[in-house]
Amino acid sequence: MHVGKRGAFIVFEGCDRSGKTTQSRHLSSVLTSKGVDIKQINFPDRTTTIGGMINAYLTNTQDLKDEVIHLLFSANRWECVDSIKKDLLAGTTVICDRYSYSGAAYSAAKGVDFDWCCAPDRGLLEPDAVFYLKANLDELTSRGSYGEERYEKLDFQRKVGEQFDRLYAQRSSYWHLLDASKSLQELQDQIAAVADGVLQQAAEQPLSTIK
Numbered sequence: 001m002h003v004g005k006r007g008a009f010i011v012f013e014g015c016d017r018s019g020k021t022t023q024s025r026h027l028s029s030v031l032t033s034k035g036v037d038i039k040q041i042n043f044p045d046r047t048t049t050i051g052g053m054i055n056a057y058l059t060n061t062q063d064l065k066d067e068v069i070h071l072l073f074s075a076n077r078w079e080c081v082d083s084i085k086k087d088l089l090a091g092t093t094v095i096c097d098r099y100s101y102s103g104a105a106y107s108a109a110k111g112v113d114f115d116w117c118c119a120p121d122r123g124l125l126e127p128d129a130v131f132y133l134k135a136n137l138d139e140l141t142s143r144g145s146y147g148e149e150r151y152e153k154l155d156f157q158r159k160v161g162e163q164f165d166r167l168y169a170q171r172s173s174y175w176h177l178l179d180a181s182k183s184l185q186e187l188q189d190q191i192a193a194v195a196d197g198v199l200q201q202a203a204e205q206p207l208s209t210i211k
């Protein structure tokens with residue numbers, strides 16, 4: 001049996017183009033250079049069978065009812081839960097680009113009941129920390145137009161942002177609010193400073209699940 005310390009489960013959340021992917025990759029490389037064992041993952045994981053269905057929906061190849069796609073996103077996380085748990089218990093820190101909170105924020109933004117949206121993810125692993133990159137959407141559009149995927153529209157992103165704010169308000173103990181309009185360097189420094197403490201704390205605490 002492994003008797004070492006567990007890794008931390010760190011999630012990045014926010015609207016499209018808020019810089020999650022850049023920041024999560026950067027944190028992975030900073031921690032790797034400090035000798036931390038890191039695995040980087042993202043949701044949706046489009047490589048699985050369920051992920052293929054999600055990809056068809058996101059690229060507008062297939063239409064699905066809001067509830068159906070919501071449950072597929074959740075199932076896509078459930079199919080990875082054992083492997084995330086195994087990595088964490090083996091001492092690997094898992095850095096994840098989008099998780100349950102994107103699930104709730106995007107579906108609730110369409111008008112699906114918020115509590116209904118949260119229910120299928122109960123029992124999944126709870127992150128030790130969530131970095132919420134809060135975007136000023138007017139500034140985001142100045143970074144160039146949104147892409148072709150289903151959700152990449154400004155009005156919809158505004159609604160998603162409101163849902164993320166709601167999630168943050170209920171979870172501020174382990175969510176770290178970041179102003180996505182700050183420079184890459186400022187954000188990197190802020191995230192790295194918080195991450196050190198998160199790793200230390202996680203090592204002393206058992207894994208918990210989303211209630």
Ligand code: 2DT
Nearest residue numbers: 043044073098099102103106107151
């Ligand atoms: P990426 O652009 O990050 O690949 O995301 N989404 C994501 C949901 O609607 N529900 C979810 O549970 C998750 C994880 C956010 C593709 C889009 O999928 C949305 C944007």
